[in-house]
Amino acid sequence: MKPKSQIVDETTLLEQMLLVRAYEEAIVAGSVAGKVPGTCTSVGQEAAGVGVVSALAGDDLILTNHRSAAHLLARGADPGRLLAEVMGRRDGYCKGKSGSLHISVRELGVMLTSTIVGGELSLATGVALSQKMLGRPGIVACFFGDGAACEGVFHESLNLASVWQLPILYICENNQWQAFVHRRETMKGEHISERAAPYGIDGATVDGNDVLAVRSAALAAAEGVRSSGRPFLLETWTYRSRGHFEPDDQAYVDPAEHAAWLARDPIARSRQRLVDSGRLPPEEAAALERRVRERIVAALAFADASPFPALDEMTTDVYA
Amino acid sequence: MPTLTPFEAIGAALAEEMRRDPTVLVFGEGVATKRHDLVDEFGPARVRNTPLAEGIIAGTAAGAAATGLRPVIDLLFAPFLCYAMDELVNSAGKLRFISGGQFAFPLVTLAMTGGGWGVGAQHNHNNEAWFVHSPGLKVLMPSSAADFKGLLKSAIRDDNPVLFFIDLALLHQPGEVPDGEHVVPLGKAKVLRPGSDVTLLSYGKTVHACLAAAEQLAAAGIVAEVIDLRSLKPLDEAAFLTSVHKTGRLLVVHEAARIAGVGAEIAAQVAERAFASLRAPIVRLGGPDAPAAASHPLEQAFAPDAAAIVAAARSLCR
Numbered sequence A: 001m002k003p004k005s006q007i008v009d010e011t012t013l014l015e016q017m018l019l020v021r022a023y024e025e026a027i028v029a030g031s032v033a034g035k036v037p038g039t040c041t042s043v044g045q046e047a048a049g050v051g052v053v054s055a056l057a058g059d060d061l062i063l064t065n066h067r068s069a070a071h072l073l074a075r076g077a078d079p080g081r082l083l084a085e086v087m088g089r090r091d092g093y094c095k096g097k098s099g100s101l102h103i104s105v106r107e108l109g110v111m112l113t114s115t116i117v118g119g120e121l122s123l124a125t126g127v128a129l130s131q132k133m134l135g136r137p138g139i140v141a142c143f144f145g146d147g148a149a150c151e152g153v154f155h156e157s158l159n160l161a162s163v164w165q166l167p168i169l170y171i172c173e174n175n176q177w178q179a180f181v182h183r184r185e186t187m188k189g190e191h192i193s194e195r196a197a198p199y200g201i202d203g204a205t206v207d208g209n210d211v212l213a214v215r216s217a218a219l220a221a222a223e224g225v226r227s228s229g230r231p232f233l234l235e236t237w238t239y240r241s242r243g244h245f246e247p248d249d250q251a252y253v254d255p256a257e258h259a260a261w262l263a264r265d266p267i268a269r270s271r272q273r274l275v276d277s278g279r280l281p282p283e284e285a286a287a288l289e290r291r292v293r294e295r296i297v298a299a300l301a302f303a304d305a306s307p308f309p310a311l312d313e314m315t316t317d318v319y320a
Numbered sequence B: 001m002p003t004l005t006p007f008e009a010i011g012a013a014l015a016e017e018m019r020r021d022p023t024v025l026v027f028g029e030g031v032a033t034k035r036h037d038l039v040d041e042f043g044p045a046r047v048r049n050t051p052l053a054e055g056i057i058a059g060t061a062a063g064a065a066a067t068g069l070r071p072v073i074d075l076l077f078a079p080f081l082c083y084a085m086d087e088l089v090n091s092a093g094k095l096r097f098i099s100g101g102q103f104a105f106p107l108v109t110l111a112m113t114g115g116g117w118g119v120g121a122q123h124n125h126n127n128e129a130w131f132v133h134s135p136g137l138k139v140l141m142p143s144s145a146a147d148f149k150g151l152l153k154s155a156i157r158d159d160n161p162v163l164f165f166i167d168l169a170l171l172h173q174p175g176e177v178p179d180g181e182h183v184v185p186l187g188k189a190k191v192l193r194p195g196s197d198v199t200l201l202s203y204g205k206t207v208h209a210c211l212a213a214a215e216q217l218a219a220a221g222i223v224a225e226v227i228d229l230r231s232l233k234p235l236d237e238a239a240f241l242t243s244v245h246k247t248g249r250l251l252v253v254h255e256a257a258r259i260a261g262v263g264a265e266i267a268a269q270v271a272e273r274a275f276a277s278l279r280a281p282i283v284r285l286g287g288p289d290a291p292a293a294a295s296h297p298l299e300q301a302f303a304p305d306a307a308a309i310v311a312a313a314r315s316l317c318r
């Protein structure tokens, strides 16, 4: 199957990034107002998520973690159902039982989301084993952070995927932060992609704040995994511009580093590039932003109208 | 009836289920080496050796189970389950619920435990109660060769993650196994010896100590009922409540530490639901709150033996 992604243009990617930003800003505003629980946002990292997901085929599978909004929305998840999940409502994708931290949407191929740091790395090998043994076409895209790359299971996963030749595209979103700790303080080396070679895996690092660069690196990487049936480790070099979990005063953040990364905001960069090249007239860009905001307003209304689950849901879906 | 050891019964169950269902596969440390007959029949893709990395073994099994395969993994000794706790407890046990029912995890984890090899506390730790306390998991611990086979076949067919504990003192003890298709349902205890004076409730190796004790008690005029739980979750509550209603006395016996063990749960349930039938306090016999020693006499003394069971039953029936 030809990846649907081949035909995506940058305006579509910008719209997806705007949707992710608007969605997470709505959550932040809602949590300030006490209406929505706090979440782990991916503000500043939108290009890394959107760019990779745009490069996947429809039958590829995705495993992600607590910071999943970009992956889910770029895959086509409905923001209303996502917000309902975050708010613990019945119409959420997981019936309100997950909340924000581990949202799976099987119908979109977003599988087994785990908020245990490294959890997705331990599960991806099994999902890929199924793909391989059952002769299914899709590859497995596994998103994780630089913090997860410090868990032992990261190494176990890469080793096994390499030994068993499993079709996994590992994507490390190196956003410089491991919760409230800068990676420099706790992690040796700059780049996670360098950890691929010892396991006989190819790796690359790409500017995670340039959606086109991410997309083309991911297209190449995914194609390689697809044709070789072997894993690949792609690192998207980016920055978490908001806190770990809302609310977060970010008092621990170096203002100079923060400012430098804000100047490379992936959405502003993409918008600028599109406007400057004449591909997106400014009034169309404004219309795009308006459309996205309206979608989020409607999504919030949908989520807010969704009832809480009945109390007997507390003990359903435990056993098959 | 053919006679098999539990090791052979496990092999027979694996082979039959792999023959029946092409999605069943087995992997673990040395599995393909140890069970080369399975490799011969089913090929190296379905019988795999793995790296020494219990976390990724269990996680791979959970991921594969959720997406169409039915893995059986051999994690060797129960203390090694500690390295696989996240994958078994947080992933396989919880992701069905967390996802609102989007996934199921048909996987079986084999783990050996119990005294008998003198290998000490990092190979011998009856930690089955940890998993009973973890939602979404089922837990089995058979005592006979027939049940090793029949329960393992059911576990493989079950759509939930199942912990299958192997009492290693039993592993090479031959026993009769019914010919042909032999499947034992999960969650069903078995009355091994009917009685009216006292209920001896156990699982795993100590079932045999209870049977020996019942024999001795009979000589003293005490008719003990011996029940093998077999399945620790789901727990066959009806089986032990019915028995206690009849006998009025309950002795729960296991090798695992008494504190917060399976016996504590059973004692609590009986106290809550059959108090009026009790003619004496419930007694639990189990291991101490201590790691198991390697030294033979200490290792053997960890588990209640027939003499201790007889003594406890006699004082209950006094």
Ligand SMILES: Cc1ncc(C[n+]2csc(CCOP(=O)(O)OP(=O)(O)O)c2C)c(N)n1
Pocket: A040, A066, A067, A115, A116, A117, A144, A145, A146, A147, A148, A149, A173, A175, A177, A178, A179, A240
């Ligand atoms: C096993 C485990 N340890 C700690 C946490 C708490 N925690 C949640 S997210 C997080 C940071 C993870 O950092 P990273 O892997 O870099 O991903 P990021 O959050 O930056 O996307 C921590 C410490 C957890 N959920 N699981």
